[in-house]
Amino acid sequence: MRSERRKKKRKWLRITGIVVLVLLIGIGGYAYSVYKSLTNAVETMHQPIDRKSDKRSEDVSLKDKQPFSVLLLGVDQRKGDKGRSDTMIVLAVNPQVNSVKMLSIPRDTRTEIVGKGTIDKINHAYAFGNEEMSMNTVEHFLDIPIDYFIKVNMEGFKDIVDAVGGITVNNDLDFSQGGYHFPKGEVTLDGKKALAFTRMRHDDPRGDFGRQLRQREIIQGVMREGASLTSLTKYQSIFAALGNNVRTNLTFNQMIDIQKNYKGAAGNVEQMTIKGSGTKINGIYYYIVPDAEKQRLHDELAAQLEINK
Structure with a gap:
């Protein structure tokens, strides 16, 4: 009887051991599959540029948890059209104070287009010289270093929204756009609705500022x-959508460093605003930002980036 009990125990021990082993192998295979999909997506997203900021004496070190800046470009790029950067958002990340300063620059802002030698709307920089000219122009406008860029194809952004299973936003304006109605309050959006939600501008009394608020909500x-956690089951479609619609000069290792060293800052995002006024010059509408306002923005962002200037 005792030997029979021992045999049963050994049998259940073997069965339990096999189940645990199968689970470990399955989890390991799942983890490898996620890792492989992620690295493939990042490889596709990576777009190096040959550029060095003259506002930094040496490159920022993400391993040493130094503050850094990112220019987020939302490019409305359709078939046969290079597009313009209708969304320009500067993110200044500081892990020491665990915060991110987020500044949306109105697309009609009048400034020097660095590398073109003209005064024009800031969003035209992308049409003239891609990410590099956009970074140089924004860097000159704010007088701070722009370390990295992330470009999102807004036309394909709907794929990213659909990949995560749709999103919920807080809408502060009742309006209709693109055949959809968006009431005030919490609104659930799929990809097509999200694209329409971000594109409305003309019926908003705040103009481009209202559009920027909706873009940030998205x-x-x-x-x-x-x-x-539910996104873990959708990782393949998420990574595929990112790979198809996002480009950045951040490398895989730099993304890992940011995830490891800066994740505390992501929970504290402070939105900054630009104060200026709209006017027409030679029949073209521009948004004019006074020098004193540019200085104020510079001082706040420079302090966030810990730049002594």
Whole structure:
């Protein structure tokens, strides 16, 4: 009887051991599959540029947790059209104070287009010289270093929204756009609705500023859904959508360093605003930002980036 009990125990021990082993192998295979999909997506997203900021004496070190800046470009790029950067958002990240300063630059802002030698709308920099000219122009406008860029194809952004399973945003204006109605309050959006939600501008009394608020709502909604546990089951479609629609000069290792060393800052995003006025010059509408306002923006962002200037 005792030997029979021992045999049964050994049998159940073997069965339990096999089940655990199968689970470990399955989890390991799943983890490898996620890792492989991620590295493939990042490889596709990576777009190096030959550029050095003259506002930094040496490159920022993400391993040493130094503050850094990112220019987020939302490019409305359709078939046969290079597009313009209708969304320009500067993110200044400081892990020491665990915060991110987020500044949306109105697309009609009048400034020097660095590398072109003209005064024009700031969003034209991308049409003239891609990411590099956009970075140089924004860097000159704010007088701070721009370390990295992330470019999102807004036409394909709907794929990213659909990949995370849709998003929920807080809408502060009742309006209709693109055949959809968006009431005030919490609104759930799929990809097509999200694209229409971000594109409305003319019926908003705040103009481009209202549009910027909606764009930030979309970006934060994607970040929330992308970080949720349920997204683990959708990782392949998420990575595929990112690979198809996002380009950045950040490398895989730099992304890992940011995830490891800066994740505390992501929970504290402070939105900055630009104060200026609209006017027409030679029949063209521009947004004019006074020098004193540019200095104020510079001082706040320079302090965030810990630049002594």
